[in-house]
Amino acid sequence: MNIDILTALTFFPLVGVFLLLFVPSSRTDTIKGIALIIAFVSFLLSVIAYSLFDTVASGMQFEINLPWISDFGINYHLGIDGISLLLIMLTTILVLLALISSWTAIRTSVKGYYSALLLLETGMLGVFVSLDLFLFYLFWEVMLIPMYFLIGVWGGPRRIYAAIKFILFTMFGSVLMLVALLYLFFMYYNYSGEYSFDLLRFYQMPIPLGAQTYIFLAFALAFAIKVPLWPLHTWLPDAHVEAPTAGSVILAGVLLKMGIYGFLRICLPLFPEATLRFMPFISILAIIGIIYGALVSMVQRDIKSLVAYSSISHLGLVMLGIMALNVQAIDGAVLQMINHGISTGALFLMVGMIYERRHTRMIADFGGLAKSMPVFSTFFMIVALSSIGLPLTNGFVGEFLILLGTFKTNHIYAILGATGIILSACYMLWMLQRVLFGKISNVANENLHDIYDREKLVLVPLIILIFWIGVYPNPFLRRIEPAVMNILKRVEQSQKRVIEKKAIPEFSLMRNNGRNYSLKIDGG
C-alpha cells in the first residue's frame, strides 16, 4: 500500500480535475464540494506519507522507479526525503486552505478555477516528488499553465500583463535549463554508456569544473528567477498583486519554494564546485534582495504589494542560508521556507479577506480595524509578528538558524542579512499601525463584519502551525536534518574528488560527419 503513496498523492488532484469535467458548470456548489473533498483527501494522503516517513533513515523514501520512455532512458522515478516531505505537506495544506478561501470570492467560471487549482496542485507535488530530471522538468513546466490561467482569468485589472510577464520570465529560465539538462544527459551517457535522466545516478557522476560552471549557471538562472533572486524579481510583484487571493497564496507559499528546492536538490549536490565558486556572488545578490525587498516594502501603499515585496526580502534570507553551506543554515533555510509559506500565505489570505469586504487594499483606506474587527486584527497581528520573526513564532526559529549558520561562514553576510529582520519589523509594524490601530478614519470601516467561521477555519490551522513550529520545531527539524546532511555530504565528497583531481579531463561530443568536435568546457 505504501509503495505507491507518492503516485496517489501526486495524481489524486488530477482525478478531481477529471471528475470536474463531467459536472455541468452551472452547478457551482457541486464543483466546490468535489474540489474541497479532493483537496482534503490529498491533504490526508500527505499526512499518511508524513506518518509513514522514517525519520531515522537517510536517503530517499517511498521510491518507485518504472520505465516510461525507455528510448531516452526516462523513468517514472519518484521518491522523497525530509525536505520534499515538508514541502509536500505545505503544498497540500495551502491548496486546501486557498480553496476554502475562494469559496465566495470566485464567482466567474467556477469550474475552470477549481480545475486549475487542482491541476496546479498536481504540478507542484510532481516537482517535489520527481527524482527523474525529465519528470521534474515536465512538472516544472506543466505547473506554469494553470498558474498562468489563474492570474490571467481571475486576476486584477492588470492581470494580462502580469500573467504574460510571469510566464515569459519563468520560461526564459526553464528553456535554458532544458539545454543544460540535455547536456547533462549526454554527459552522463558518455560517462556511463547509458541513457538516463535519473538524478540519483547523476549524483554519482563527476562533472569537470568547466562544464559544471555552465550547467550550474543555466540551472541556477532558472531557479533564481523562481525564487526570485534580485535582480530577477520584477515579475513577482506584478504576479502577486494581480493574482486572485488563492493564486497569491500558492505563488508565495509554494511556487517560490521551488526555486530554493531546485538549488537544494540539483545545484548543490550536482555542481558543488560551481556552487562554491558562485557562493559569494549569489550571497551578495541575496543580501541585496533582502535589503532592497524590505526597503521597497516600506514605501508600498497597497498591502498586497507590501507582502509581495516582503517575500523578496524573506526569500533572500533563505537563499543566504542555503549558500552558507552548513547544516544549521540549511536546516534553518528549509524550515524558513515552510515558515514563509505559512506566514505569507496567511497574510495574503487575510488581505484577501479585507479586500472582499472593502474592495480596496490601499493602506490609506484603512485604520482602526482593531475596533470593528477585533478577532481578525488579533490574527493579523500574530501572523505579521511571525513574519517578522518574533520569538515563540515560527519565523524566529528559521531566521535564527539561518543567521547562526551564516555567521559561521561569513560574519559580514550574517550582519547584513540580519538588517533584513530589523527592516521587516519596520514595515510590518508600521503597516499594522496604519491598518489596525488609531481612529477609524473612514466611515466604510465602521461596520465591517468580523471574521466569518469559514475564514476562521482557514486561519486557525495556520496560526496553530505558527506557534507549533515556534515552540517545538523538533519534529520538523528531525525530518529535515538527514536530508540536509545528505546534500552536504555530497558537496564535501565532490570537493574532495576535485582536490584529488579525479574529474574527467575533457568531455567530447562526436559530430556525425566524423570530425571530433571537442567542446572546450574544461576550464580548469
Next chain:
Amino acid sequence: MQNIDIKFASLNLGLISPEMVLLVGGILILILGGLFKQRAIIVYTALVTLLGGLILSIGAWNNPESGFYGMVQVDNFSIFFKIIFILASSLTLLMARQYLIRWDIERFEFYSLLLFSTVGMMTMASSVDLIVIFLGLEIMSVPLYVMAGFARRDPLSNEAGIKYFIMGAFATGFLLYGIALIYGASGTTNLRQIVADFGFLQTHSALPLYIGAGLVLVGFGFKVAAVPFHMWVPDVYQGAPTPITAFFSVAPKAAGFASLFRIFAFGFSGIPEMTSLLWLLAILTMSVGNILALYQDNIKRMLAYSSIAHAGYILIALTVKGEGAVSAALYYLLAYTFFNLGAFTIVTMVDSRARSQALIHEMRGLSIRHPYLAALLALFLLALAGFPPTAGFLGKFYIFSEAVKGGYIWLAIIGVINSLVSVYYYLRIVVAAYFDQRETEFQPVTYTPALRLVLFITAAGTLILGLWPQYFLHLTRINMFPFI
C-alpha cells in the same frame, strides 16, 4: 546512353500500389462527380481510397524494396511519410466539407485534387532519383495551385492561387537547374549512384555539384517555406480557404522535408559547406518566422509565420543529420501534423465573419461561448508553443537533444529561445479566448460528426504523442537507414 532492356515485370508495380490506388480513386471521383449530385458519395469514396492507400503503405513496413531500376525505394522512411500524408489529407478532407459548404465553394474536383496532390507527395517520399522526386513535386504542386485559388469569387483566394503558382514555378526552375547541374557533374540523377561516386565527384567536378546541390536546396526551401524563401507564405496561407491552408502547412511541408532528408541527410551529406548553409537556414527560418509572427493580428497570417518557424526547428534536425536527428524530425512532423491541423480546424470552425479575416482579438469570449472549443484551442496552441505534456514538447525535446548530442549546442540554445518567443504569440490567442471577458458575436458553430472526429483525433494525437510516446518513438527509429 546504355541500352536498358525494359521488362514489365522488373517495374515492380506492387511498390507503387498505394499511389496507384489514390490515383484511381481520384479519377473515379471525377467520374462519379459528373454522374451523381450527392457529394457524400464522393467524400466516402475519397476516404475509402485514402484508407486503402494507408493499408497498402503500411503493408510494406519493415520490408524495404527497390524497383523501377533503382528509382523508387519503399522503405520505412517513405512509409512513415506516407502515413503522415494520408493522415493529413484525411483530416483535411473531413474538416473541409463543412467549410466548403458554408462558403458555397464545394465542388467535387476538390476531393480529387486533394488525392492527386497526395499521390505526388507519396511519390516524392519514395523516390531516390532526382527526376522522380521532381515528378512527384509537380504532381503535388499543380493541384495545390488550383486548391489555393479554390474560392473563385474571393480576390484574396485568387491572389493566393496566382502567387503560389508563380512562386512555385520559380522554385521549380531553381530545382530543375540544380538537378541539371548535378546531372552534368555526375552523369546520373540517381542519389544512390551519386553517393557511391561521391568521393570521385568531389575531386573532379566539385563546383557544378555544389552549385547544383545549392540550387536544389533553394528549390525545396521554397516548398518547405524556409527563410529567405518564405515571402509567398503569409499571403497564400491567408488567402487560401482555411482547410486548404491547414493542408499546406502540414503535408507539402512534410513532403519537402522527405526529399530534403533524402537528398541532404543521406545523399549530399558529405559536403561540409552544406552543413553551415543548413545551420544558417535553420536559424534564419526559426528566428524570422517567430519574430514576424509576433506582429500579426490576423490568425491565419500568424499561423503562417508559425509554420515557417516550425520548419526552422525541423531544419535543425536536418543540420544535425544522423540517425537520431532523422527520427527526431519524423517524430516532430507527425506530432506537428496533429496539433497544427487541430489548431486550424478550430480556426475553420469559428472563422465565420468574413473568410480569411479572423483577427486574434476576435477570439475573445470564446471560452464563454464555446468552452470546449476554447479548451482544445488552448491545448493545440500550448502544443505549438512546446509545453509539456503535449506532443509539441516531446518533439522539440527530441530535436534539441539531437542538436546537443551532435555538438550543436548553440543551435539548441537559439532553438529554445525561439520557442520562448513563440510562447508570446501563441498565448495571445489564449489571452483573447480566455482572459478578455468582453463577449463578441460568434456565429453558432456547427459541430458535424466529421469535425468532432477531426478534433478528437488531433487532440488524442497531441496528448498521446506527448504522454505515451514510446511506441511512436520506436516507429521513428526502426530501420530508417536502409537507404543506399
